Amino acid sequence: MLTEGLVAKWRQLIAEDPRSIAEICRAINKDRSWYNTLKPGRDPGAFTVMALARELRVPIHELLEEEGAISLSSDSCYSEQVNQQASKVLSDVFRVAHNRLQKYGHEATAASNSTLPLLLQWWHDQRGCLIGHDMLADRFDIIKAPETGDKIVTPAKVGARSLAAQMLGTDSADALLQLVRTFDRESQERLISSYREVSDSGRPALSAPISARITTPHDAKSIHVEYFRLQLPVVAPSGDKFVLSYCFPV
Known part of the structure; x- marks a missing residue:
């Protein structure tokens, strides 16, 4: 407000x-x-x-912060706490958006042609079923829902125009998996936790801004990226659970 x-x-x-x-x-x-x-x-x-x-x-x-309010501390722990709170707020916003779509139908997003509302509209219309997504499939990655004991997030498909494909120069799921393998253990655990939470809760989530320096496995090139990650829980016709990952630059 x-x-x-x-x-x-x-x-x-x-x-x-x-x-x-x-x-x-x-x-x-x-x-x-x-x-x-x-x-x-x-x-x-x-x-x-x-x-x-x-x-x-x-x-x-x-x-979102008035002049004179307490600003973000340079302390990394404090900044992380703020980002976690921002993530929760933004996730709540998307749950509200989902509820509004249920109430008002297609009119809620008819005026916009951006990928975000289109993805939310599709997810709502299909009730989380992984069908009818061909026109949007090149924009996002499909990640297997982590199971108990999994140590790494496993990509099932990489969208040809997704942020991961642009960063890696390929839409190979194996290339994205190799990139994830380069993350430190703490980062991998956070990643697994976020995907498992989305899949188990059945609710979409939008991350706080993510800033990372990534070294691509194929050419050892270091890239600095800042982006948001929208996660949508879905179930394939086979019954297998996945999470759609749509990342977009800050």
């Missing part, structure tokens, strides 16, 4: 951008009139906050 302080901050950040208000509005798929709706008490929506942060090149928390 916007406050007077946040409205003033948003308007200031927009004013400091070299582009016009109309150009910024178009960049986040809004009409020029959207700027006039920035008033205290209004809910701008998760997608809008994320898009505006991207366009203004500021962290999401900066758009």
Whole structure:
């Protein structure tokens, strides 16, 4: 919910951008009139906050934190705690989005053609069944739902246009598996835990911003990436459980 302080901050950040208000509005798929709706008490929506942060090149928390509020500490433990809380909040947002889709149907996403709402719409329409996804399949990766005792996350399929495929230069599931094998044990355990939780709960989850430096196995090239990860639990017609992983840049 916007406050007077946040409205003033948003308007200031927009004013400091070299582009016009109309150009910024178009960049986040809004009409020029959207700027006039920035008033205290209004809910701008998760997608809008994320898009505006991207366009203004500021962290999401900066758009959600009033001037004079306690800022993020440089302490890594504190930052991790904040990111965990942000992850929970964003996951709650997506659960609310899912509930709204149940109530209002296709009208909730008809005005947008971005991958995120399309994925949520598809997931809702299919009730979590892994069918009818051909038009979106090249955007996400399919991960096998971890079972008790698993030590590593196992990719079943890599989308040809997914972030992983762009980063690795291939849509080979084996290449992604080899990359995951290079992660340290703690990172692998966190990854397994996140996928298992999504699969067991049956609820979608959106991560807090992830920042990582990854060395690709095939050419030992080091790449720094910052991204979000949307996870959608699904069940194949065979009964096997998977989690769709859609990653997109911050």
